[in-house]
Amino acid sequence: MVRNHVHMLITVDGEMSIEKAVQLMKGSFSYRAKNEAGFLGEVWQRGFSDMRVKDEASYVAFRCYIHDNPVKAGLVSRAEDYRFGSVYLRQSKMQGLKPVAQSCNGTTEVVP
Numbered sequence: 001m002v003r004n005h006v007h008m009l010i011t012v013d014g015e016m017s018i019e020k021a022v023q024l025m026k027g028s029f030s031y032r033a034k035n036e037a038g039f040l041g042e043v044w045q046r047g048f049s050d051m052r053v054k055d056e057a058s059y060v061a062f063r064c065y066i067h068d069n070p071v072k073a074g075l076v077s078r079a080e081d082y083r084f085g086s087v088y089l090r091q092s093k094m095q096g097l098k099p100v101a102q103s104c105n106g107t108t109e110v111v112p
C-alpha cells in the first residue's frame with residue numbers, strides 16, 4: 001500500500017488563513033525533508049482540500065475518520081498499531097498518564 005496522503009485537524013486563528021497555514025507546513029516539511037533527509041523529489045502535490053469542522057459531532061467524526069484511515073487502507077489491523085498515526089503517537093506520549101478520551105464509537109474510555 002502506498003502512503004500517499006496525510007490528514008490533519010488544525011485550528012487557525014483569525015489572523016491566518018487555512019491556505020497560509022498549509023503553505024507554512026508544506027514549506028517547512030519540504031525544506032527539512034530535502035536538507036535533513038536528503039530527499040530529492042517533490043514532497044507535495046499542488047493544492048489541498050479542506051473540510052470545515054462545524055461542531056463537536058463533526059470534530060469527532062473527522063477525528064475518527066483520520067484514526068481509522070490506516071486500517072481502512074489495509075496498513076494495519078488496529079489504528080493504534082500504525083506508528084505514523086495520531087492514535088499511536090498519542091498513546092506513546094501519554095504512557096502512564098491515563099488520560100480520558102472519547103472513543104470513535106461514542107463511549108468514554110481511559111487511554112492505556
